[in-house]
Amino acid sequence: MIKDGKEQVWPDYQKEIAPDNYYYARSCIRQNFFPGSEETFLKIVGKVLGKEIYDDPHQTTCTGIAYHSGIIPMETTMTVVARQFSLMNDAGYKNFLASCVTSFGIYTEIIETWEHFPETFEKTKDYLIRATGRSFKLPENLAHTSDIIYKFRNEIASMAKIRLVNKHTGKPLRVVEHIGCHYAKIFPKKGVGGAEFPKVLTGMIETWGGEVIDYPERRHCCGFGFRNYIVKENRGYSLSNTKKKFDSMEPYKPDFIVTNCPGCTFFLDRWQYVLAESEGKTYDDNGYGIPVLTYEEMAGLVLGFDPWEMGMQLHQVSVETLLDKMDVCYDRNKKYLGYEDQPIGSPEEPEVLKV
């Protein structure tokens, strides 16, 4: 990393993040694949940090996955975005918070498009009123949920029960951070640190005692590729891209990976399972793979939350190797229980990947 270059551009890539009163726009992927992370975010922001945050039952998909798969017109996405902003207006909020990186990219792109092409703004207003009778005003502040955890990283550190330190060696845990492409590659000035030096996750990791790994394919896409994953026949694209990252990070022996994007978390977790079962390859020394965390899971562990109450049992790469290194207090026997400790059996074990 060229530090001189960073110092020159750094002031240009700071972003304003509202301090309180958030309208929370949920992520389709996160609700389905990492449902505990959204609840953990609300708990950290609302209960731990004491901020006002509104979870609106009227919100819907932003259509981002459909938009980037090319099955709907841009006007549809613009008008759905306008409806989400209208809902925020109705609820009395001005700070819009997107839980999904694809959504964050969508909201940013649509607002930019309306600024560059004012006729599209007028057209969207017309579509929205004709379709729903609604009108809307733009948010005063647009942020991604990882921005909020970054903003309050020091407050979280002051309440930390555990640090990102290896209890066996006393050294910082070695962390791969992966930023979703649509967080800052489309509009670098809308992400903390821009596309070159994104600070949003490294800020959390370093504040909480970890060490960030720099590796050759650090900024390579996770390989989602929208239609390249959704259609089964195309998934070689997605798997190959993610493998490229694993091969590149492996020599640096990461203790875990953390991402700020729903899709990236999923692919970096699940493709490790696929590579283990299909090629017999795992990317750690002991056959368990590299745990992949959301930033809320990382923050939650630092704050002393129970990993199973955060849903970390829904990862295919098990997280116990990391929990043990961090000296997290957890009950292995409670991992696969249902509500109120209901016994519900456990998943089948993969043939190669240890769990």
Add this chain to the structure above:
Amino acid sequence: MSELIEQLRKDVRFIEGLNSCINCGVCTAICPAAQFYEYDPRQIADTLQRGNEEEIERLMKSDTIWYCGECLSCKTRCPRGNTPGYLIQALRNLAQQTGFYAFSERGRQQLEIKRRIGDNMLKYGYCVYVDEINTDYHPEQGPVWDWYRQNTGTILKRLGANYRGDGAGTLRVISESDLTELRSIFDKTGALKQFEDIEKMADD
């Protein structure tokens, strides 16, 4: 001017995506799709810049325009402010308006995506929904997903979700009135028509 270029110029992504390409190839160097497919975003920009009608039609009828993963890494890197990813979006849109997408195998995959993502949005208000995802189509989900699907209700309740419940919360039911607004937007802005066209093309 090429008629297809005239059509493309109606799409703001085409206007925003093509300024003046100098053919440096930085977009191709950074492009994940270029690393795994016979795909070259530099050539896409060059073809559109040349404006030859036959070449553009050939491009729109080919698999080529469907390889891009829309990561938009090209937007960050282009020294001239072009965005081949935006050009791809505009080409895909026009390929569907003209029916050219049906000439290529990758283009015809729009039917699969419409049924897997488009129908979910209209049915649930989510682009994906746990009840519709299984390890037959998604074997990469692994055995943990089968366990999750067999015990969805109790697992999600433990995690504080509101699965299939009314009101706010993770995986709540999106109310009929909200779905009506969403469907109305899809109707007025042309998404329903596009869905119908994709289904009709498959029948034909």
